[in-house]
Amino acid sequence: MTPRILVYGSLAIIAFWVLYAKGISKNGFDLDDALIPAKEIRSGGPPRDGIPALIDPELIAVSEAEYLKDDDRVLAVVISGEARAYPIRILDQHEIVNDGIGKQRFAVSYCPLCGTGVVFASDAGETSLIFGVSGLLYNSDVLMYDRNTESLWSQLMGQAISGRLKGVKLPLLPVFHTSWSEWQSRYPDTKVLSLDTGYMRNYSESAYAGYEKSRQLYFKVNNKAPKDYHPKEWVLGVEVDGVFKAYPFKELTENS
Template sequence: MREVIQVFAVCLTLLAAPLSARAAPVKNGFDLAGALVPAEEILAGGPPRDGIPAIDQPVFLPARAPGDLKLQDRVLGVLVNGVAKAYPLAILNWHEIVNDHFGKTPVTVTYCPLCGTGMAFLAEVAGQAMKFGVSGLLYNSDVLLYDRRTESLWSQIDRRAISGPHQGVRLVSLPLEHTSWLDWRQRHPDTLVLSRDTGQVRDYNRDPYAGYENNRETYFPVRFRAQGYHPKERVLGLEIDGQFKAYPFAELAKTDGTVGDRVGGRAIVVRFDAQHANATAQDADGKLLAGVVGFWFAWYAFHPETLVYKARTQEAAKGAR
């Protein structure tokens, strides 16, 4: 009888316990217990884990070879260890992640079509090379990567692991340019370009997100809703010494293409090429900085405290007015 009473008491305790204590939230096979962001704001994008297949064995062609690339096509350009590579968005729209190497340096190139953000990372944590996959999950409409070693989930724009053994660790961003194939090839004639020989059957001539960039709506909700510009306005976002600042292309287009500024107490120069819709930032020594080019709504969703460059006043103001 005593044993029955004890079992009954345990059952009552379990029934009274909060649901979160009894069952950790799991989505797409990822344990979200203790995540750094609210688990209910981590949303399934539709495809399952690896339903959008990362490219693990990228094949590259010399610049003169790819006849399927038009001069105006958009590419992400990366220069590491003196090696230049271009990653066409027509391919990245279908894969989102390329696990690559520049010599002995492991580099992961990522693209989130929903946020328009291309970012490159040093694919190394605590001295160990990492490979990433597409989790099928989103936070603030932005892709969540996962590393295959520990299955930690990583926010692309935030660069931070939000769950798993690496929770709280931030990846090192590498400079990347979001520009036209013509522009990148002219400035880097020896560039390699990612081939459509990806090992996957995809229609790279079709844009699965056609029309999305011009639409004011987003497919998924975000925590902070941006004002002042079209949600899909392109911006160059910078983070320097804990300060965030956005440079909307609409503002940069009002300048002569060169803007001197200070962010986080450091002098920088922002350069804008309207012809190729390319914005980059350099430090006082002319070194290219690792910024983020993407949609205004996405930058603001992660950085609502951002400063915003205004061409008319040459001043930054908190939030867009």
Template sequence: MRDILFVIFIVFTSLISSASANPNSANGFNLNGALVPIDEILSGGPPKDGIPAIDKPVFVKAPSAKNMRDDERVLGITRNGISKAYPINIMNYHEIVNDRFGDEAIAVTYCPLCGSGIAFKADVANKTLSFGVSGLLYNSDVLLYDRQTQSLWSQILSKAVTGPMKSNTLTAVPITHTSWADWRKQQPDTLVLSDETGFRRNYQNNPYAGYDEHEGLMFPVKFRAKGYHPKEQVFGLKINDKAKAYPFVELAKGSGEVRDSIDGQNITVRFDKTHKSAQAFDAEGKQIAGVTLFWFAWYTFNPQTAIYRIK
């Protein structure tokens, strides 16, 4: 009952906000000249920064993360000799962590409605950007905003769709969406984002409980695909604008390793059925950036996608 009431509240507040808003602005953002249809930019309910990004993340070493369960889902990143894990339980409440790996600024993002965790280089067009949560959605996906120019950025498109940074793109970095036990085994020296975030949240309570099991969406999307459950997890890859989806239900039928080619580039996708995790590697064995997310979310942004299937 609690989950149903949560969904009703979100949709109701979104409809009220959309009905009363200036059509050329939303949550204080100027939408003039947007690269996507303005009427498809919707309020998710919270105001700008109503979902607070984490700007001063605190990390602990893996042995000190006593409250982490082995099956807890995390986003794992290794860069510049540093490994870090970002628990989904925390990302559900904050969606963005503005972080650094040595001298490199990295924005770690997660959209609970799309199940999409993507990390980006924060240096764009000779600016180091920090990001916040706009409270707006496009195709049910979070629209980030950068504090330097107030431009809106689509997470899954990896592109600014409004503002002075419009048409600039974000460079994704490799990220692993897996269990805490698996990431800890891969990277035993990993740090993990502490739940001492400076905000009062019950991080053991999932505000989206049950959402990933139901076919219904909270917000409309431009394209809807059949063939798989809308919330089926897929691993999505784009190489030179060629997109391909690797549904977990298909990967689970195989050996755990798929050798493939996208736009002439040889890749290997490795799937761990136990930990429900997929990674991609180039011909030299270097991990390449992909995204684990719900099928509906991948398809609505990539309606021409190829799909890996085992016959």
């Protein structure tokens, strides 16, 4: 019996060594050197690119955007005098749009779980990065990845948290989060995303209907909102010299 025990013991050691040597990996991304704890990076359900990012999508004029309602929310930018709008109802289904105006390449990112809309200049040195959806989350916020180096990026941190570009930060571009009626009244010549994205999706309703008002959180977060606030209370976030503050819409509305 002794030799059998030794064999089993040896196999266990080998198996442990193989697992250790492989390190920590999720959705095919190496997290051994991540800037954030790997145990706090969670799968959102879909695999890598299970939520397909858009690349240079078709844009249409205001007169053609009959699918949009006045109160539909959009993320919007103005670059080199050209205005573009990206409806939330489409971003719900894709989360990232890789686009460009003139020589400026940029990535429009939106996380339906926490309502964050961020636009990054996507040039890293002489390379224009193309971003996809990793299928991973940190603090219930989307982790993007660039297809050039397969580095993982935190949307809220605006920084690569693992991979070859770990530590690199991308410049933020000004972005508006407003209603379609407000945006088109300010910029009547704006271009807006077409429903012809190349994917079969139902853009007529939100894929996360009801979640914004629900007190339920699908995924764990490190910090919870004070009990006086809804866990999904909208806030304006401000960062000055490394100091961060959040201003709840509830307070801004009451004191406006």
